[in-house]
Amino acid sequence: MAEFEPKIVAFLCRWCAYAGADLAGTSRLKYPPNVVPIRVPCSGRVEPAWVVDALREGADGVLIGGCHPGDCHYVSGNYKARRRVYLLKKILPELGIEPGRVRLEWVSASEGKRFAEVVADFVAQLKALGPMKVMSDR
Amino acid sequence: MCPDGLTQHPSRATKARIGVFVCHCGHNIAGTVDVARVAEELARYPGVVYSTHYDYMCSDPGQELVKKAIKEHRLTGVVVAACSPSMHEPTFRTAAQEAGLNQYLVEIANIREHCSWVHEAGPATTDKAIRITRAVVEKVRGNHPLEPLTIGHAEKCLVIGGGIAGIQAALDVAEAGYEVLLVERSPTIGGHMAQLSETFPTLDCSQCILTPKMVEVARHPRIRLLTYSEVEEVAGFVGNYHVRIRKKPTYVDPEKCNLCGDCEEVCPVRVPSEFDRGLSQRAAIYIPFPQAVPSSYTLDAEACLGLEPLRCSECARVCEVGAIDYDMQEEIFEEDVGAIIVATGFELYPVEEMAEYGYGQVPDVIDGLEFERILSASGPTGGEVRRPSDGKVPKSVVFIQCSGSRDPELHKPYCSKICCMYTAKHALLYRHLVPDGRAYVFYIDIRAGGKGYEEFVTRAMEEDRILYLRGKVAKVFREGDKVVVWGVDTLTGKRVEVEADLVVLAQAIVPAPGVTELAQRLHMSCLDEHGFLKEAHPKLRPLETLAGGVFIAGAAQAPKDIPDTVAQASGAAAKAIALLSAPALVHPPEVAAVDEELCSGCGICAPQCPYSAITVEEVAEVNEVLCEGCGACAAACPSGAMTLRNLTDEQVLAMVRAALEAAEVASG
Ligand code: FES
Numbered sequence: 001m002a003e004f005e006p007k008i009v010a011f012l013c014r015w016c017a018y019a020g021a022d023l024a025g026t027s028r029l030k031y032p033p034n035v036v037p038i039r040v041p042c043s044g045r046v047e048p049a050w051v052v053d054a055l056r057e058g059a060d061g062v063l064i065g066g067c068h069p070g071d072c073h074y075v076s077g078n079y080k081a082r083r084r085v086y087l088l089k090k091i092l093p094e095l096g097i098e099p100g101r102v103r104l105e106w107v108s109a110s111e112g113k114r115f116a117e118v119v120a121d122f123v124a125q126l127k128a129l130g131p132m133k134v135m136s137d138r
Numbered sequence: 139m140c141p142d143g144l145t146q147h148p149s150r151a152t153k154a155r156i157g158v159f160v161c162h163c164g165h166n167i168a169g170t171v172d173v174a175r176v177a178e179e180l181a182r183y184p185g186v187v188y189s190t191h192y193d194y195m196c197s198d199p200g201q202e203l204v205k206k207a208i209k210e211h212r213l214t215g216v217v218v219a220a221c222s223p224s225m226h227e228p229t230f231r232t233a234a235q236e237a238g239l240n241q242y243l244v245e246i247a248n249i250r251e252h253c254s255w256v257h258e259a260g261p262a263t264t265d266k267a268i269r270i271t272r273a274v275v276e277k278v279r280g281n282h283p284l285e286p287l288t289i290g291h292a293e294k295c296l297v298i299g300g301g302i303a304g305i306q307a308a309l310d311v312a313e314a315g316y317e318v319l320l321v322e323r324s325p326t327i328g329g330h331m332a333q334l335s336e337t338f339p340t341l342d343c344s345q346c347i348l349t350p351k352m353v354e355v356a357r358h359p360r361i362r363l364l365t366y367s368e369v370e371e372v373a374g375f376v377g378n379y380h381v382r383i384r385k386k387p388t389y390v391d392p393e394k395c396n397l398c399g400d401c402e403e404v405c406p407v408r409v410p411s412e413f414d415r416g417l418s419q420r421a422a423i424y425i426p427f428p429q430a431v432p433s434s435y436t437l438d439a440e441a442c443l444g445l446e447p448l449r450c451s452e453c454a455r456v457c458e459v460g461a462i463d464y465d466m467q468e469e470i471f472e473e474d475v476g477a478i479i480v481a482t483g484f485e486l487y488p489v490e491e492m493a494e495y496g497y498g499q500v501p502d503v504i505d506g507l508e509f510e511r512i513l514s515a516s517g518p519t520g521g522e523v524r525r526p527s528d529g530k531v532p533k534s535v536v537f538i539q540c541s542g543s544r545d546p547e548l549h550k551p552y553c554s555k556i557c558c559m560y561t562a563k564h565a566l567l568y569r570h571l572v573p574d575g576r577a578y579v580f581y582i583d584i585r586a587g588g589k590g591y592e593e594f595v596t597r598a599m600e601e602d603r604i605l606y607l608r609g610k611v612a613k614v615f616r617e618g619d620k621v622v623v624w625g626v627d628t629l630t631g632k633r634v635e636v637e638a639d640l641v642v643l644a645q646a647i648v649p650a651p652g653v654t655e656l657a658q659r660l661h662m663s664c665l666d667e668h669g670f671l672k673e674a675h676p677k678l679r680p681l682e683t684l685a686g687g688v689f690i691a692g693a694a695q696a697p698k699d700i701p702d703t704v705a706q707a708s709g710a711a712a713k714a715i716a717l718l719s720a721p722a723l724v725h726p727p728e729v730a731a732v733d734e735e736l737c738s739g740c741g742i743c744a745p746q747c748p749y750s751a752i753t754v755e756e757v758a759e760v761n762e763v764l765c766e767g768c769g770a771c772a773a774a775c776p777s778g779a780m781t782l783r784n785l786t787d788e789q790v791l792a793m794v795r796a797a798l799e800a801a802e803v804a805s806g
């Protein structure tokens with residue numbers, strides 16, 4: 001049987017994390033193709049419900065990428081994201097979801113390398129966790 | 139090599155007619171992604187009526203291909219699967235607009251930077267490119283045609299604060315041809331720079347370089363100067379502020395006053411002079427300094443023996459030109475302005491806070507601005523260095539740097555930036571005026587970053603033989619007519635004791651009083667933790683604030699020396715001019731929107747907004763011009779009433795599904 005390849009949805013803020021992912025490309029860094037990025041204006045736009053929906057719809061992991069603390073283009077969106085993800089991770093076990101399937105990472109526009117590393121690391125982490133268990137209501 | 143576009147039956151879900159254009163980017167994409175297969179898969183995707191691939195989609199023929207397809211297939215949306223949107227999103231949006239398709243119905247699927255460049259050739263990479271493109275098709279399906287928001291604006295600029303920052307900004311804006319309203323709280327413009335003796339590192343006489351600019355302000359046909367005035371109310375938003383200014387009565391008609399000074403002599407009142415920092419006395423009717431602008435006396439109603447009822451009236455009796463008018467009333471000015479420059483400057487950290495340095499108890503412990511007045515040729519001592527207690531010439535002076543700065547435990551944690559330089563200047567000028575005097579400087583570090591600054595400090599140390607002691611002062615106290623300073627020289631580890639005649643504290647720089655209230659009136663939610671005005675972005679938008687059209691200049695933003703202040707003031711002026719000269723203000727339309735049916739008026743959204751763009755009465759309302767489109771409010775809304783235009787929850791969910799759907803399933 002083929003090795004389990006986790007599917008990841010990544011919500012990337014356009015100013016930092018998305019641009020960091022762009023730089024990974026420009027620098028021709030290699031990382032596993034398991035992640036599909038979705039561009040959002042700011043990590044503060046990401047709703048916890050999106051993350052849960054993504055996991056229910058078949059994602060094995062969700063990555064949220066934002067600017068480093070103090071660098072958010074909209075001043076404080078990343079702090080809001082941090083609070084929301086913190087709470088979400090507390091609730092996930094109640095839904096039968098391992099908190100390790102959700103990752104919030106700060107990636108600046110100059111951190112192409114860091115973006116590639118984060119993805120590679122997350123893929124490895126999700127491989128260890130195994131596929132997302134099918135939710136009872138699906 | 140333009141293959142025929144693959145067409146498909148109408149969509150199952152909507153009447154969307156989306157076109158997909160997959161770019162090879164030469165080998166850059168086609169080298170690792172099977173672009174033909176991507177186009178094929180997308181042709182089968184619901185809602186896609188046209189799908190093709192081409193060598194270089196961004197080339198002229200590529201753009202033509204897109205335009206032609208828009209017209210021929212009556213496309214309702216376009217997805218270009220190519221490089222990052224940061225490269226060619228504007229290119230394709232413009233092309234679409236030219237072909238009659240609203241630009242906001244065009245989106246880029248980034249299959250180069252996020253796919254072909256970061257993965258090896260193979261089915262997994264092609265599969266990812268398909269998923270990325272499908273997700274973007276879903277976004278386009280949910281997009282609405284939008285128009286950039288345009289608004290008109292007033293063509294006047296308000297400058298708050300008449301120090302060197304406000305003066306420079308006002309002059310620059312006025313020179314560009316715009317009307318300026320310059321509001322200053324005190325009776326004269328000039329600010330702290332007017333109090334300085336000489337300026338580092340060139341030792342220019344401060345007033346000599348400042349007063350011509352003050353006069354220029356007074357004379358400028360496009361600058362309206364309102365001194366003794368405060369901004370009381372600000373309403374509106376970028377380009378369209380309505381401001382209310384209250385001007386206190388000066389009881390002297392500046393047109394008539396000829397500065398003879400007779401009034402001052404007969405006035406029976408004496409109070410400490412603000413300009414001389416309490417080192418001299420002034421009458422109730424006074425002019426802060428001879429070159430004040432406007433050039434007129436002011437009657438300080440609070441110091442006067444009484445105006446209602448009139449208790450003295452000596453000044454009016456001696457005024458030959460009849461300039462004094464006890465019935466003068468305060469005035470209210472209301473104006474529409476397009477831009478606001480805040481240049482409220484600084485104050486020194488109150489020395490009363492420095493109990494350890496004996497200020498208040500020891501009269502010969504003074505702050506840096508008091509010493510400036512003592513050094514000034516027009517100061518209370520006529521330019522001779524004399525100490526406050528007994529008027530003697532001090533033969534030994536201790537200067538203490540970082541007094542209240544860089545002290546997170548007790549005082550301010552930040553570096554006040556200018557103290558190293560002005561202390562070197564103080565010590566040097568003192569040595570020039572009192573050649574047999576000894577000058578000691580206690581310092582933590584010397585920070586002399588700036589053109590000619592390091593050389594200046596070195597000159598003070600070497601040529602003027604000022605003794606720099608690295609260390610902290612533990613205590614300052616009075617003994618007889620001496621001021622004793624106890625410190626530790628951290629280089630030798632030895633205790634140091636200096637019996638001084640005068641101690642000068644280089645007090646920390648703090649924001650001018652009243653800035654907090656002013657910031658609230660301007661709806662600039664953000665002051666930094668120390669009360670300085672906060673810039674919109676610390677690196678990329680240092681002159682702007684989060685309130686659109688409100689710019690900052692000078693020490694109101696952070697401690698700053700004169701060259702930096704002037705440079706920043708000109709920068710802020712340029713920003714204001716750019717705004718005032720725009721034919722109309724254009725704002726991206728991808729902003730927050732409220733579904734009034736769903737909104738319960740709970741108000742959770744409003745405090746999420748860093749731009750104060752949301753007001754909540756019955757339901758939430760978004761000021762689209764203020765909204766920057768971050769979406770924090772939408773993420774926080776518990777009822778799903780708040781959303782972001784062209785990035786709604788439904789769109790994101792559809793994108794997520796598309797990103798996860800296996801390629802084979804969709805093709806089956
Ligand atoms: S813009 Fe990047 S996190 Fe807010």
